[in-house]
Amino acid sequence: MNDSRLENLDLDQALRLITEGTAAETGHNFYVALVKALAATLNTSGAWVTEYLPESNLLRALAFQLNGEWISDYQYELPGTPCEVVIKEAKVVHIPENVTQLFPNDPDLIAFGAMSYLGMPLLDEDGSVLGHLAILDTKPLPADSRLFSFFRIFAVRAAAEHRRLRAEAEVRRREAKLDRLISSAMDAILELDQGFNITLVNNAGTDLFASSREELLGRNFQELLSPRSFGIFREVIEQLNSSGARQHIWIPTGLDVTLSNGQNFPVEATVSLSSALNKRFHTIILRNVNERHEAMRQIRQLTEQTEYLKAELKAAQNFDEIIGSSEVMRNLMRDVESVAITDTSVLILGETGTGKELIARAIHNGSKRAGKPLIKVNCAALPSSLIESELFGHERGAFTGATAKRNGRFYLADGGTIFLDEVGELPLELQAKLLRVLQEGEFEPLGSSRTIKVDVRVIGATNRDLEKSAAAGQFREDLYYRLNVFPITVPPLRDRREDIALLAKTFLMRTAEKLGRTMEPFSAEAIARLCNYDWPGNVRELQNIVERSVIVADAGRPNLERALPTLQISTPSLLAPEKVLTVNELQELEKKNLLAALQACNWKIAGDNGAARLLGMKPSTLNSRISALNLKKPQ
DSSP: OOSOTTTTSOHHHHHHHHHHHHTTOOHHHHHHHHHHHHHHHHTOSEEEEEEEETTTTEEEEEEEEETTEEOOSOEEEOTTSHHHHHHHHTSOEEEOSOHHHHOTTOHHHHHHTOOEEEEEEEEOTTSOEEEEEEEEESSOOOOOHHHHHHHHHHHHHHHHHHHHHHHHHHHHHHHHHHHHHHHHOSSEEEEEOTTOBEEEEOHHHHHHTTOOHHHHTTOBGGGGBOHHHHHHHHHHHHHHHHOSSOOEEEEEEEEEEEOTTSOEEEEEEEEEEEEETTEEEEEEEEEEHHHHHHHHHHHHHHHHHHHHHHHHHHHHTTOOSOOOOSHHHHHHHHHHHHHHTSOOOEEEEOOTTSOHHHHHHHHHHTSTTTTSOEEEEETTTSOTTTHHHHHHOBOTTSSTTOOSOBOOHHHHTTTSEEEEETGGGSOHHHHHHHHHHHHHSEEOOBTOOOOEEOOOEEEEEESSOHHHHHHTTSSOHHHHHHHTTEEEEOOOGGGOGGGHHHHHHHHHHHHHHHHTOOOOOOOHHHHHHHHTSOOTTHHHHHHHHHHHHHHTOBTTBOOHHHHOTTOOOOOHHHHOTTSOOOHHHHHHHHHHHHHHHHHHTTTOOSSTTSHHHHHTSOHHHHHHHHHHTTOOOOO
16 A cells, blocks of 8 residues: 555445444444444544534544553643644645644644544534544555545545534433423423323322322322312313314313322312324323412411401500509519410400500510411401401301401411400300310301311400409300410509609600600609509509600699599598498508509619608618518619
């Protein structure tokens, strides 16, 4: 082969040898067979086929044989090489000899001892370069048209294999992407063959049917439906098969899925038709309707709770803490802390205005239900004709004026607490329904046969003697005992006079801030007067009087005279002079009077602002009486 590598070799025979060696191979094996056949047929020292990596300007060898040995993981930098011309200009490059002198900056050519080179680009259908096919030799490689034709045939074959492998990789990529999409879909997706056997199911499908993929694949879809639903499904399939245009149908009535444990639930369904290899397949997309209904229910409930709580917040007016350090209030708060952590029903007793709602809020806030709403219902403020609807809700058309469905307060309180203020005013006919909620946690809205289950803690409050009301037949005895599991009595303000000064100062500060005014504190005389009043309206009355005193203030001084000119001091000996007091009564009266003065002066004994000056006695005398009566400053 001095003049041509094919001079003594029949071209047809050469083509046959190489074709036979590569025909049965694909992928990497094809490239290996091609390179091996080229090197052997043309008697060259090296042959290789590459792919072009434009992002790094490299050639990566797909198969490379040099001097009878295979070179693995070979990459070739293009700049300054004969291959660069092949790739960049997309043309055949033939260098019959002296290749190292022409490309002195290519160290690999020198290392290989190359003298001649032939390279041909592998072109895509759009003309872009996929890689190249090349041979090199340590001997000259003269030009020969038959050699170029021979070489071009296998360059075209190698390019076709490039394209096939790239298309195959793209198919795998798309299949993997489709598999990820199907697997991550929130809806259940099943593929059925012509016999309705399951051939594909995604993760949501296994979750929906509470079964593994292995348990579902091959199973007949009929086994997962109720008989009625399978009849509907068959009708839909027949419509799809007989329609040439429609490829999918939504089943508006839904289907009933039946699990192996006997559980049934409705699902929305869409059925689509596809064909492959003259076979029909059906794809079913299913969604659990119960989950959507539950989500919608929770959205409605949260919306209604939000609106209710906004109204409650607007009406709260800083009633957000219990103020008092007297012994009776400390005992009360200990009871609140003890019962708050339970789910026990509580009945709060006390006169009007004592702060029963604050106690209810404290119980709720100290419970595990604190993150859920506290729903308040004033049973005395609602007409008897509307209270059932208010508590339990109603359906549309349940009564005249019920133009829309409405959820009741017990529904809104689900998971939280309901506070039934003035529960003693609840009509007898509704008390049985309330008792059922307490015992069973369920009720029916007005005009509905649908039973609603709720988890609600009930706190009742009243200023009535429910035990007497129950004995008189005005209140259900069983309901009374169910509510009265843990009774808490909120003391009237006259029984916690030690707290009056602190309450008055707090209300004064809040009212001044609300009205945007700067106020002087109450004088010692004003505090003493407040402490000696009987407060029939309790804390609420005290708050109102303080607010009025700020409104009619004189030069920044709260004016009790104008706020309540008829304010009377509670002094039994003056109000009822004909009554003869016992020694204990006199001592108790003195004790209350001294405590009022001490509280008014913040327990300061002597000085201009001291309790002794306010009482008109010597500091030493006051100290003596404090010791004798065992009076102690609250901690």
